[in-house]
Amino acid sequence: MLQTKDLTIRFGGHVAVNAVSCSFAPGTLTAIVGPNGAGKTTYFNLISGQLKASGGSVLLGGRDISSLGVSARTRAGLGRAFQLTNLFPNLTVLENIRLAVQATRSGRHRRGLNLWSIWSDHKALLRRAEEILNTVAMQDRADAIVASLPHGDQRKLEVALLIALEPQVFMFDEPTAGMSVDEAPVILNLIRDLKNDKRKTILLVEHKMDVVRELADRIIVLHNGELVADGDPAEVIASRVVQEAYLGASAQDASEPSDGPAAGGPAAAQQGSTA
Ligand SMILES: Nc1ncnc2c1ncn2[C@@H]1O[C@H](COP(=O)(O)OP(=O)(O)OP(=O)(O)O)[C@@H](O)[C@H]1O
């Protein structure tokens, strides 16, 4: 169970996340919605440790991890998508994934220096990296240099690296933003698969309400840094607070399916070919 208690951060006089208390259980996908600037990404950054809270705490499995840095939280099981700045831009896609798999596994069972085990480990790591590459439908990009990847592939690679970490909690922040109609379904299918693994806790920040409607077991709404609604998707979407929160920049997203890259029609039509 992941919990935040009164989690707060101030930037100068501005309270970007204001005393947010919330629990996220394994086997549930919680969508976090709210207008631009509501504090969704900041909330993620506070959970993952990228930002240090001004107040409140983060607990994972009952343990207070508030004082831990990003890498210790990652080891504890929190998975936040890598940003490409964390990668080795001059290595290939496959090599980057292999390194992520290796980093995860070496933390778990370290063996002595032994040529045979290095060689057999290497093969096992490579096999796992290839598997992950297939999961994000990037087989044809295995040997591409990361720095040269188009935006959509970079985003898919971020998800691939997240999977390589084998976290207990997956945090996706607008995972399909900027993806094309054939790329977005790959990521959405992958999130669907993760959902079927009842041990995983999934947090998804998403503006596209058709995606939220389909995937979320629960929706929480942030508005001006505060948690203003929490509950069953249909009820939350219909609630006055959501209708009001979305008036303005995001009103369209709230009231009708987005016409963005992951829109229902064309995206759904592509699913067969990418599965
Ligand atoms: N490092 C920072 N320094 C100062 N202000 C910040 C910082 N990070 C975020 N903010 C402010 O905190 C508020 C919340 O921003 P945040 O990025 O979390 O919103 P969001 O809900 O993710 O929005 P969007 O839907 O546009 O991604 C905004 O007013 C933003 O300007």
Ligand SMILES: [Mg+2]
């Ligand atoms: Mg954001």
